[in-house]
Amino acid sequence: MKKVLITGIDSFSGVHLSSYLESRGYDVYGTSIFESGYKKYQCDITKKSDILIVLNEVRPDFLIHLSAISFAAHGSSEDFYKVNTIGTTNILDSLIELELNSIKIILASSATIYGNQGLEILDESLCxxxxxxxxxxxxxxxxxxxxxxxxxxxxxxxPFNYTGIKQAEHFLIPKIIKHFKEKRDVIELGNLDVSREFNDVGFVCEIYKKLLDCDKNGEVVNICSNRGIKLLDVIAMMNEIAGYKIRVEVNPAFVREGEIKSLTGSTKKLFGFIGEVKQKEFKQTLREMLEA
Known part of the structure; x- marks a missing residue:
């Protein structure tokens, strides 16, 4: 069995990905900032000494680095840089120090790096x-x-936006789902004129698995579907699934400055690496989240 080490294994992505890889025969280990457990190591990636201990003990064949602060509205800007940059270079330096140079490493960045490009489809060649x-x-x-x-x-x-069961409720789709579960009459949202991919987390897990297996490295690649969905269309789907119509109000406090209006990715490079990956209809994802 091939050993996979997932940093941030108790995150939304980590929980789904670890289960997915285990079901397909991988021997999965992980790190957590919060706690240790079976095959899980408590580790602060901003402390290189923590990382060295974990890597030296596990000696993985693959490493998927998910550990990060992933909520864009997180209160402290300094935390983003400390965790997302210093933490990552600590991991890479530790791998070199332990002579684990041959393992396959996947680093999770984000489609938010593109910003507002004024384009319908975003590909990896953009600045x-x-x-x-x-x-x-x-x-x-x-x-x-x-x-x-x-x-x-x-x-x-x-990765472009994705969602699924167990995603934290401060993210957009789980927030919407919660309002319908509680049969609220009104939901307050921020920018309504936005379009996102809203992919299913199972689709993303399959892509990560295929990227582990492919022979590509030294590359940057989107995890996307080129399936854009407007926010108000999400509300319309939920109205149909739940059997009632919720009223949408804009709360100025939720309107983000510099909000990216459209985030839809080109799959050309991704599918060129791993072949086409299909996913379920988004309405099915919503229904599963509502019924969970």
């Missing part, structure tokens, strides 16, 4: 223009990681 500290910290991480391309087998991924 990043992040509009918030989260996106800027991820772009900084990418720039630093590229200096390791000649020393380590690295793929950098730029």
């Amino acid at each position: 990043p223009q992040p509009t918030n500290h989260y996106g800027a910290s991820k772009y900084a991480m990418e720039c630093l990681a590229k200096s390791y391309f000649e020393k380590l087998n690295i793929l950098i991924t730029r």
Whole structure:
């Protein structure tokens, strides 16, 4: 069995990905900032000594680096840079120090690094223009990681929005689901004129697995579907699923400055690496989340 180490294994993505890989025969280990457990190590990636202990004990064949601050509205801008950049370079330096140069490494960046490009479809050739500290910290991480391309087998991924069961309720789709579960009459949202991919987390897990298996490295690649869905269309789907119509009100406090209006990615490079990956209809994802 091939060993996979997932940093941030108790995150939304980590929980789904670890289960998915285990079901397909991988021997999965992980790190958590909060606690240790079976095959799970408590580890602060901003402390290189923590990382060295974990890597030396596990000696993985693959590493998927998910550990980060992923909520763009997180209160402290400094945390984004400390975790998303210093934490990542600590991991890469530790791999070199332990002579684990041959393992396959996937670093999760973000599609928010593109910013507002004024284009319908975003591909990897575009010059990043992040509009918030989260996106800027991820772009900084990418720039630093590229200096390791000649020393380590690295793929950098730029995931577009995805969702599913167990995602934290401060994210948009779980917030909407919660309102319908509680049969609220009104939901307050921010920018309504936005379009996102809103992919299913199972689709993303399958892509990560295929990227582990492919022979590509030293590349940056989108994790996307080119399936854009407007926010108000999400509300319309939920109205139909739940059997009643919720009233939408704009709360100025939720309107983000520099909000990216459209985030839809080109799949050309991704599917060129791993072949086409299908996913379920988004209404099915919504229904599963409502019924969970």
